[in-house]
Amino acid sequence: MVERGEATSDEQRERLFLARGTARGMQVVAALLLLNALLGPLSYFIATGTVRLSPALLGGVVALVVLAYVHLGQVGRAMVAFIWGGTLIPIWGALRGYGLLDGNLLFLPVAAMGAGFMLGTRHAIAVTAVIGAAVIGILALELTGHGFAAPPRSEERRVGKECRSRWS
Numbered sequence: 001m002v003e004r005g006e007a008t009s010d011e012q013r014e015r016l017f018l019a020r021g022t023a024r025g026m027q028v029v030a031a032l033l034l035l036n037a038l039l040g041p042l043s044y045f046i047a048t049g050t051v052r053l054s055p056a057l058l059g060g061v062v063a064l065v066v067l068a069y070v071h072l073g074q075v076g077r078a079m080v081a082f083i084w085g086g087t088l089i090p091i092w093g094a095l096r097g098y099g100l101l102d103g104n105l106l107f108l109p110v111a112a113m114g115a116g117f118m119l120g121t122r123h124a125i126a127v128t129a130v131i132g133a134a135v136i137g138i139l140a141l142e143l144t145g146h147g148f149a150a151p152p153r154s155e156e157r158r159v160g161k162e163c164r165s166r167w168s
Contacts, residue, residue, distance in 0.1 A: 030070070033059045034060050034067075036059055058092060061085075062081060066078045090108055090111075112131055
């Protein structure tokens, strides 16, 4: 007879299967983050000849931490590192880039939902509070005149604008 709170062998197998699947998925995502961390700054260096510290490098650090936790069999801690990394990287990118117009901020609601789904209510509340504070902080910086860079315009739009100004 199974005592209350004890898992049956079927439940244990199901949990083990989910943990292995989650670990494998996190390894794949971490590998993609590492690839982005290497190729992003490399392509920027090739294009401009300068090196800059980018959010992609922070993503590489998060990926290494996630891979280390998965390797040690601590999938829960790997999830915590992944969610918090996914929350802080877009915020840092927005502060260094285009402010509230930064496209990376679109990931923040996904991070909050992922925290609630994978980590529970306590982490979801904390992640949501950090996201809210960051957005309010970025908005305050923009309203006080802190200059964020404008998103780059396409070459076609710039040329079209020059042509229209010549014709008028």
